[in-house]
Amino acid sequence: MIHHPNKAFNSITVLIIIVLLVTVAAACGSTISMKQPEEINMADMSGHAGHVQGAGAGSPAVAASCAEMTEAPSNAPVKRFELTAAVTEIELNNGKKVEAWTYNGLTPGPELRVQEGDRVVVKLTNRDVLRGVTIHWHGVVLPCSQDGVAGVTQDAVWPGESFTYEFIAKHSGTYWYHSHQRSSQQAQKGLMGRLIVEPKASAFSYDRDYAVTLQKLEDRHVLTNGRAGGLALDAEPGETVRLRLINAYNRVQWMGVAGAPFRVVSMDGQDLNRPGLLEGQWVGIGGGQRYDLLFTMPASGKVRIYSKQEEKWSVTLGEGVEPEKLAKDAPVFDFTAYGKPKDDGITPDMNFDRTYTLKLGPVNINGNSGHQVPPLIVKEGEWIKVRFEHLVGGDEHPMHLHGHLFKILSKNDKPLTGSPIYADSVMLFEGDVYEIAFKADNPGLWMEHCHNLGHAFVGMTMMVNYEGVTTPYRVGTKSGNLPD
Known part of the structure; x- marks a missing residue:
């Protein structure tokens, strides 16, 4: 041969x-x-x-069934929400129209804010998403039956059906929710939102508390809290701001803070011990991860946080002089040596x-x-x-x-x-x-x-x-x- x-x-x-x-x-x-x-x-x-x-x-x-692992009764305060998944034509703030899959007609869906220790009850209804939906509470420690994974912890919720989630918000922090039925498609189509669990007593003090979702709808529209072209938030000189950044996109985003020194005070919803002051460093936030930044507004009046790869992902706080951007080759934040040790x-x-x-x-x-x-x-x-x-x-x-x-x-x-x-x-x-x-x-x-x-x-x-x-x-x- x-x-x-x-x-x-x-x-x-x-x-x-x-x-x-x-x-x-x-x-x-x-x-x-x-x-x-x-x-x-x-x-x-x-x-x-x-x-x-x-x-x-x-x-x-x-032997024990995941379906029977539920939150035990308690006297915790109850916070109730209703979320309806639906196919929706939305008009972005730039005038473009796009078919999205939404919770309550929005993408991201409504921001759910609760307090540490609350009992969270969320009724999910699927109006017309034909492939079925769920809600996975990303990063939240909860009973198996409430995790929202189709085929593992529940069946997908089909059009006309409902499912009620119930869990105690045991850990304060920055979390998010998204469908875990055909996740790669449904998150990209818009089925996601923010869940913020406020602490009973914070280790850090701040005047303003904002949560921001970085999202790429249909892998085309770069949105910051659902807005194209970036997001503007109020903040006055001298105020301290906690900015909760949620990367709901698949790829890492290198985020820079222009205009003020800052601290990384939390990763994945968990506070860091005695975080030091940083300046001029890119912070890499992977897909699904959350980083909370803390900074004080400068006398010049403006701070800008933006992605090195997709500058349309940006948050501008305050008004005043435009801050100088970070150098593309600026140092990268290293969490492995950041903050102070604490024996656990x-x-x-x-x-x-x-x-x-x-x-x-x-x-x-x-x-x-x-x-x-x-x-x-x-x-x-x-x-x-x-x-x-x-x-x-x-x-x-x-x-x-x-x-x-x-x-x-x-x-x-x-x-x-x-x-x-x-x-x-x-x-x-x-x-x-x-x-x-x-x-x-x-x-x-x-x-x-x-x-x-x-x-x-x-x-x-x-x-x-x-x-x-x-x-x-x-x-x-x-x-x-x-x-x-």
């Missing part, structure tokens, strides 16, 4: 093109994806090829019950995709360490864990030296290695996935499953539950 070099070259070329198309599709949230399963029970994966119990596995816990007993060398390593490819985890990725198995009460390695190329991966807060232990095998960082996401660029730790103290079935939702769509998603927890729901084309 005669070897044909051109034929071999063409085969390799085709393979490279396919890989590039999948990678680009993941970044852009396009319709290229792995084949969807007909039906998968995301709780019953113990026989999965490559399944690893991990060190410290004991006898299985008594959680260290990289403490005893962990189970340790897992997740190797992140361009759009896969440990070489597998979606339901083919073995779940991490945990047991209530255990301490878990997860090592993320992003060493093989591709875009950044903001890895997000549902139902828990974790502590970031180390970066590139060097322990953090500043404030403890508690978060629900950690963003890895190519070459990064991070270790995180969490206590398995919230029984359920929880997603762990890249919050570049295009990556999740093509399979960069997996489960963290507690032993003995079951679900009556199913993921797949048969049920129509497709949570990305």
Whole structure:
């Protein structure tokens, strides 16, 4: 048989093109994806090829259903809301009209503000979104049944149906909500909003408190709190402002503060310990992440916060002299050495019950995709360490864990030296290695996935499953539950 070099070259070329198309599709949230399963029970994966119990596995816990894990009765103050998902033609402030999928006719949907300790009750009704909807409360620690993941914690809510969410806002901070049914499409179409849990007593004082969503509607319209061309907010010289930045887009945004020194006082809703003053640094906010900035308005009267990549994502506070922009090559904020240490007993060398390593490819985890990725198995009460390695190329991966807060232990095998960082996401660029730790103290079935939702769509998603927890729901084309 005669070897044909051109034929071999063409085969390799085709393979490279396919890989590039999948990678680009993941970044852009396009319709290229792995084949969807007909039906998968995301709780019953113990026989999965490559399944690893991990060190410290004991006898299985008594079976309990995620659907029955609800918030216990209490005397907490109740805050009630109603959100209706609908297909809506909206007119942007620049005069352009676009078909969006909205909550209460808005994108972002209504900002929900509650106080720490409140009982939050939200009735979701789907008017006419044919593919079904849910609400996932991004970053909120709540009972399994309230997590809003179609096919895992509930069925998708179909047109004409309703579902009521109920949970205690245990942790103050900046959060957001979005549909977790076909997330990569539905968030991009507009099904998202802000959830702010105000603290009983704040560690920081401020005169004004603003929350801002960075959004790309239909991957075309760059919106800041639903407005094209940036957002203007009131603030007077000498006032201190807390600005809560929510990156609801897939890609990292490098945000600069022009006109005033500032502090990063919170990441993913969790306050930092004794954060220092910063100036002239770009702050990288990954997809799904939230950063709260604190600054005092200058005598010149104006501060501008904007994205280095998409300057249309901007917030201008006050009136006065236009501040000088940051240099494109200005330093990058490093949270690993920011703020002051505080002993919490959680260290990289403490005893962990189970340790897992997740190797992140361009759009896969440990070489597998979606339901083919073995779940991490945990047991209530255990301490878990997860090592993320992003060493093989591709875009950044903001890895997000549902139902828990974790502590970031180390970066590139060097322990953090500043404030403890508690978060629900950690963003890895190519070459990064991070270790995180969490206590398995919230029984359920929880997603762990890249919050570049295009990556999740093509399979960069997996489960963290507690032993003995079951679900009556199913993921797949048969049920129509497709949570990305």
